[in-house]
Amino acid sequence: RSNEASSTENDIFVRSVRATSEDDSVKKEDGSTFRIRTTVFFFIYGFLVLLAFIGFLVWRLRRSKLKAQNNNSYVARFFSRISSNTYSALQNIYNGMRDTGEAVPEELRDCPVHEQLRTHYMPYKKKYEISNENLEKKKYLGKGNFGVVRMGLLKMADPKTEEEEKKRLTVALKSAANCYDITQTSMLADELRLMCAIGRFPNVLALVGAVTVELRRGRLLIVTEFIDCGDLHSYLKVHKDIFEDHLVEDRNEKDEPDSYLTPLSAKRKTYLYTKEGGEQEEVIKESLKSLTTSDLLSFGLQIANGMQYLATIPLVHRDLALRNVLLKNNKTVRIADFGMARIHQTSSYYRTKKTKDAPIPVRWMSPEAVDNMIFTQQSDVWSYGICLYELFTLGGLPYPEIKTDDVYDYMKAGRRCSQPEHCHVELYNLMKLCWNMKPELRPTFSVIVEYFIEHMKNSAPQLLDYVEKMLKVEADNQRQLDDWIRTPQPVS
Numbered sequence: 499r500s501n502e503a504s505s506t507e508n509d510i511f512v513r514s515v516r517a518t519s520e521d522d523s524v525k526k527e528d529g530s531t532f533r534i535r536t537t538v539f540f541f542i543y544g545f546l547v548l549l550a551f552i553g554f555l556v557w558r559l560r561r562s563k564l565k566a567q568n569n570n571s572y573v574a575r576f577f578s579r580i581s582s583n584t585y586s587a588l589q590n591i592y593n594g595m596r597d598t599g600e601a602v603p604e605e606l607r608d609c610p611v612h613e614q615l616r617t618h619y620m621p622y623k624k625k626y627e628i629s630n631e632n633l634e635k636k637k638y639l640g641k642g643n644f645g646v647v648r649m650g651l652l653k654m655a656d657p658k659t660e661e662e663e664k665k666r667l668t669v670a671l672k673s674a675a676n677c678y679d680i681t682q683t684s685m686l687a688d689e690l691r692l693m694c695a696i697g698r699f700p701n702v703l704a705l706v707g708a709v710t711v712e713l714r715r716g717r718l719l720i721v722t723e724f725i726d727c728g729d730l731h732s733y734l735k736v737h738k739d740i741f742e743d744h745l746v747e748d749r750n751e752k753d754e755p756d757s758y759l760t761p762l763s764a765k766r767k768t769y770l771y772t773k774e775g776g777e778q779e780e781v782i783k784e785s786l787k788s789l790t791t792s793d794l795l796s797f798g799l800q801i802a803n804g805m806q807y808l809a810t811i812p813l814v815h816r817d818l819a820l821r822n823v824l825l826k827n828n829k830t831v832r833i834a835d836f837g838m839a840r841i842h843q844t845s846s847y848y849r850t851k852k853t854k855d856a857p858i859p860v861r862w863m864s865p866e867a868v869d870n871m872i873f874t875q876q877s878d879v880w881s882y883g884i885c886l887y888e889l890f891t892l893g894g895l896p897y898p899e900i901k902t903d904d905v906y907d908y909m910k911a912g913r914r915c916s917q918p919e920h921c922h923v924e925l926y927n928l929m930k931l932c933w934n935m936k937p938e939l940r941p942t943f944s945v946i947v948e949y950f951i952e953h954m955k956n957s958a959p960q961l962l963d964y965v966e967k968m969l970k971v972e973a974d975n976q977r978q979l980d981d982w983i984r985t986p987q988p989v990s
């Protein structure tokens with residue numbers, strides 16, 4: 499039995515050995531199948547990756563070929579569309595803008611800048627050049643007589659830190675509506691030279707820089723600060739319904755003359771800055787959803803302030819109207835649009851535009867400017883008086899009851915716009931001074947600013963302080979624009 503038992507154990511042993519060797523051979527078989535499968539898998543995978551890579555290379559190659567073709571056809575289109583005359587005209591504009599380094603001759607120094615524009619003494623300053631790569635074009639903002647304006651983002655030219663690298667400045671980009679139109683490009687180039695000469699001032703739209711490298715191909719871009727709330731005229735019209743009149747009968751000084759400047763005026767009014775309980779009101783709410791007489795007063799002073807600066811250059815604006823004054827969300831304003839179309843008034847371009855689509859704005863123009871199209875600081879002062887009328891009627895049309903064709907005869911006959919409802923009599927008196935038939939008897943912008951300051955010192959001193967503070971902040975902001983265009987200095 500013991501022999502039987504041991505033979506059974508041997509059998510089991512032999513079986514188990516046989517089984518183990520069978521398992522091994524199965525495992526070996528499995529292993530090699532696995533290896534074959536893996537190799538095939540990697541081979542197919544690698545082949546697919548290779549195919550994809552080749553596909554990508556072919557795509558890149560075709561794309562760059564297409565691009566080159568497009569560029570060539572753009573250049574071909576450009577050269578086929580422009581005649582050699584146009585090309586040399588663009589070359590002339592380009593040359594005319596360059597700084598020759600010559601000093602302005604004595605006799606030209608006090609000439610209005612529009613005169614100086616005809617010479618090469620008012621050059622484009624190279625420090626304003628911006629690399630196209632640092633600009634990103636954004637949405638369309640509007641179109642003027644000869645230019646198209648878009649919003650853009652500007653990258654710092656020479657960022658010093660990671661934070662500066664990421665920063666972007668929102669700007670406005672102005673280009674010619676049709677870059678093959680020599681008149682438009684030349685107006686744009688003149689506007690750029692003019693803006694270089696104007697420099698920076700809180701109530702005047704500031705130049706940030708320009709892209710001029712492709713000017714000989716008709717491409718010129720003026721980069722200005724972005725003023726976010728549109729033009730002042732539209733703002734007043736839209737916000738008419740929320741307007742609050744701060745002008746009240748003066749209850750405190752009944753025995754005093756009606757006005758310190760015009761003692762015989764019928765009404766004595768002052769601006770109210772206290773609530774019922776005697777609590778002090780904010781002079782101006784920064785929110786655009788609030789519009790009061792104080793805001794109108796502040797806008798009037800700011801426009802006069804900007805015009806006073808332009809007059810010192812000396813620059814005649816020629817198209818001063820609230821539609822050409824831009825508003826920022828902190829309620830500061832910028833005079834924009836320096837009347838380039840008017841300088842080119844002799845060109846047929848100007849005439850077709852102004853007679854067909856944009857008639858001469860006779861309601862804003864002084865009689866002598868309508869008569870002979872001669873613009874001076876005094877004709878700007880007349881237009882400023884009209885701006886005051888627009889302000890205090892909340893965007894009302896000057897001479898509303900008169901047809902455009904009859905306006906000239908109406909003002910020639912000595913008739914003027916009537917006193918707006920929300921306007922202090924002293925400010926209406928100022929308007930009438932601006933509308934003197936004799937240009938030499940109208941106040942200068944310096945006198946207008948002084949008049950305003952005097953008026954505010956007497957009736958709204960808090961407001962005067964407030965406006966002065968706002969303008970200091972704006973001057974600082976404009977100074978910082980240089981940081982965006984400052985290019986890396988070569989290491990000495």
Ligand SMILES: Nc1ncnc2c1ncn2[C@@H]1O[C@H](COP(=O)(O)OP(=O)(O)OP(=O)(O)O)[C@@H](O)[C@H]1O
Nearest residue numbers: 639640641642643644645647670722723724725835
């Ligand atoms: N710096 C800016 N910031 C924000 N918007 C602007 C700026 N400049 C212009 N715009 C917008 O673009 C529009 C067109 O401006 P642009 O100065 O070209 O034309 P315009 O004043 O209507 O006409 P023109 O210069 O031909 O007399 C303006 O009405 C304004 O709404």
